[in-house]
Each structure stands twice: as structure tokens, then as C-alpha cells.
Amino acid sequence: MKNNIVLGVIGADCHAVGNKVLDYAFTEAGFEVINIGVLSSQEDFINAAIETNACAILVSSLYGHGEIDCRGLREKCEEAGLKDILLYAGGNLVVGKQEWTPVQKRFENMGFNRVYAPGTSPEVGIKDLKEDLKSI
């Protein structure tokens, strides 16, 4: 099974704690986590995924600008030859307390396979990822 995954915090976002928690949780669950850390650009995620032959990119965003930072990531992945790579996003993706369903819809329309609301535990993502990888 392919199990290399790229993990990082996108944009001008320095929140490092959740990133470490996810790194720990996914590593414990048996994934080879390539953690590119905070302040990562879309290009950093894509370059890391190409070089490590990753099967999924997990994007965190905690500072409210996630929607702007994530826009165009799917298109760039396709341009870079990462055709079927799984894209997940989670954290505090948008500013304020917005209704979740439309937010999720917007991220799905941007090409994300899974989108997680604030406060989701890592186990949910791990379970989903294992599921999604079965079909690849």
C-alpha cells in the first residue's frame, strides 16, 4: 500500500501545535508522514508530493485565510502531474462562525476530497484516509 503523505500548514500561518499533533497521530497510524511544517506555500506541498511519491496532501489552516490559500491547489497538482492525489483540508478554514455545510461545499468544489470542521479529531481523518486509499 502506498502510504507516504504530505502534511503542512498553508500560507502565512504559523500555528505549529496542531501540525505536530497530526504528525504524531498519522505516524502512529502507520503512515509515512512528510511534514513540511508551517508557512508552506502550495508549491512546497506539490514539490514534496512529487519527490516523495505521496498519495495524499493534508492541508491545515488555522488563521482564517484557508479559502484564499487553498484556491487553485487542485489545478496546480494536475499541472504538476499529480493526477489522482487525495487532497484533505482542515482546521479553522474560514473566518468567524460560519455555517459548516456551505463551507464544506466550497472546498469540495475547489477539488478537496475531504474537508473537516473545527474540532474534528485526528482519528476521523485517519479512518477516512485508510478508506479512500483502498479504492486507489
Added chain:
Amino acid sequence: MNALLLIDFGSTYTKLTAVDMENEEIIANAKALTTVQSDIMVGFQNAYGIMKDKCKGKDIQFNEMLACSSAAGGLKMIAVGLVPDLTAEAAKRAALGAGSRILEVYSHELTLREIRDMIQKKPDIILLAGGTDGGNKDCILHNAKMIAMNIKDVPVVVAGNKKANDEIEEIFMQQGIDYEITDNVMPKLNVLNVEPAREAIRDVFMKKIIEAKGMKGVESFINGILMPTPAAVLNAAKILANGTDEEEGIGDLIIVDIGGATTDIHSIAEGEPTKPGIMKTGLQEPYAKRTVEGDLGMRVSAESLWQTVATRKIKKFAPNLTYNVQERCNYLAQHVNEIPKTPEEIEFDEAMSMAATEVAMERHVGVLEDVYTPMGKVYSLNGKDLSNAKYVIGTGGVLIYSENPGKILKAGLYSEENPKYLKPMKPKLLVDKTYILSAMGLMAVKYPNQAIRILKKYLINV
């Protein structure tokens, strides 16, 4: 007297340095034009004759002779990787650290067009990387096949995804390619591992390249050509910074080597951020890092130096210049053996070297960038923070013969005008007045304790 002869087969001169092993002193230097076209031994014998004259009357026995070489174009390499910023960059850094001249860096899957381009460039060694260990292997396999099918006579050092090694070995064996497989230059993402590749390159250089360049005859006379000259300089820098079994090192240092064709910067330092609140980004930096600026040189590259730094920068360092800067640079590029004599000529050369030092240092050191976040401004660092480097050491003709080496070196230090470049702030400045850096790097392979003591004795404060 027991003496050691150190030889540098340079592109222009064959330089000899005689070392008194008992007193740890330099006995004499001698040089003669390198004769690589006919027989390299002719130039060596000429220099050796001069050396013998200088040593007349002393009872000197050369028990051992060691050499490094950058003759016949030096060690010319091509680096191949996957992503330009990642394995291709890592491969480039490994090749530079091995003392090579990089002809070109290729990334992603090689095309036939690129292969033709590679053949035309006539590399001595190809360094093939791509993929982290357990990462992408399709690309490096494709590239190995392309090289094996089309380029038969160039040795290849393989330092990529270890999962691909068995298949690459099979391809290369079938096609009769000369190859050496070593550890990945980037085993994990953004982790650099350049030493094994450097060793493998040096190995191939000693086994194959010396012979290919018609220098095999030399080896019956001397005890071996151990490495390319730039690798010897880097080795001297490492020994001097770190110390040896018996001697303390002097700590973090930078070497500025201004030549006719290139300006090289070597730094021996971890380069960790020196201030709080700085996030590191990008590929890990090599502890012993060498960068080579092919567009910044005093003679062969004088024209490209002018194009890169522009007239105003040269004038900044010499405001009273009477020359037309462009014309003077063109003239120097066509008269590569020109030695400055008048005060104006000397001033012009110094201004050029200061501009070269400033730009080469800007390209070598880490760059600080402002990042605006909702939590305020933070800084990201890409490269090495060399603000606290303790020493800057100058070498190369213009610095050695200058009366103001300190002035030239100061052009490479931190400046308030450009605070984003993390150049050394208050280093001590030294100059390699007796031109011994490469010789000592060579000597340090066998006699590190003696080499570091001689370095400490002969590098002069300015």
C-alpha cells in the same frame, strides 16, 4: 631535511609548495605554466626546476609529493534531479562541494533534446539523483535509461531513491555504463546528505578522470592526485574551522576566493538563525557549503561581471574612476594575463573585486524575508544565517597581491542598506598571503595536525 611537496595543477599555472615537516614551515613556492596540451610533466618539471633553484644550499629531501588538479577545465559535472528546488538542487550542492564546475542542472524526466545537449557539454561525471528514499522512482529510472541508451562514455554517480538502485544497476550493467551507486543526496524531504555523493565523485575523479585527461603519467612520479583543487580549499576550510585530533579549530568561517573566471565562496557553519522569531524554509543547508559564481571573475569573466553588477556598483567602490567601465571590462576579458600597474589600474581591479565579493556573498548567504500574518510580521529564513561567522578569509590573486585586502573583504560584510542578506557582521579578516589554502587542504588528508598549525601560522590578520 624531510620535506613534503604539494602540487596544484591549475588551469593556467602549475604551483608547487614545499613544506618543512619538522619545523612546520613553508620552505618555498614555485610556479610555471601548465602544459596539459602536450605533456603535463613538462610544466611540472619547469616548476620543479625553479623550486630546486630556490632550495639550493639547503639539504632538502622530498619524501612525498601530493597533488590536486583543476587542469584541463577542472572537474566538469552535470547534475540531474527531479524537482528543481529539491533533489536537483541537492545534487547540485553535492557536486559543487566535491569541487566540480557545474555545466548544467536538469530536472524531471530527461528528453532526447536534453540528452543531446548533455553530450555536447562534454561532462566528466554525471550525478544522477531523484526521489527521496521510498519516494518517486519512475523519474530516476527513466533518466537512467535515457543516459544508458545514449551516453556511453561518461561515468555516472547514482545518489537517488534507494528503491530504484537495483533496477538502475541492472540497466547500467547491461549497457556497460561506468557507474557508482551511493547514498541518496536527499534521503528524506528537505534533508541533505551530500557527503557520500562527494566521496563517490572524488573516487571516480581519482580512478577515471585523471587518466582521461592525459595525466596518468604523473602518477608514476608523484604519490597521487587526490582531489580537484576546489575540494582541497574546502577541505582546508573544514580542518581550520573544526580543528583536528591535537589542535583546536578557529570556529565558523567563510573563504572568499576571487579568481579570473569565477568567484567562489566557502562557508563552514551550521548557519542556524541567530535571532528569535525566525522560521527556516527551504532545503537544508550543507555545513560545508561552496557556491561558485561563473559570471563574477577578474579577467575571463570581466565582461559578465560588468553585466551582472552594472557600472554604478563598480563606481560605488571607486567614485573617482576615470575609466569607461564597460570598455575596461571588455579589455580585461580579452587580456587575461593583464597585471595592473598604475594606481588607476589597481583601483579599478579592486573595485571589480569588491563588487564581485558583495554579489557573491549575497548569493551565498541566507536571505531573510518579511511575512505578514494576522499575528503580525514574522521572518522566514532561506539559507544560512552567517551573521555571527567569526572569520572571513580572502584568497585568489587580487586579494593576495592587493595592499588593501581588508577593504576588499569588507565589501562582503553585512550592510545596513541591505539588511535582508545575513552576511557576517563583525568577523576577523584574514588573508592567505602565501597562497597555501589549497596546498594545506591537500596536506590535511594525510597530515591534518601539521596542516592546521601551518594555516594558523601563515594566514595573516588584515
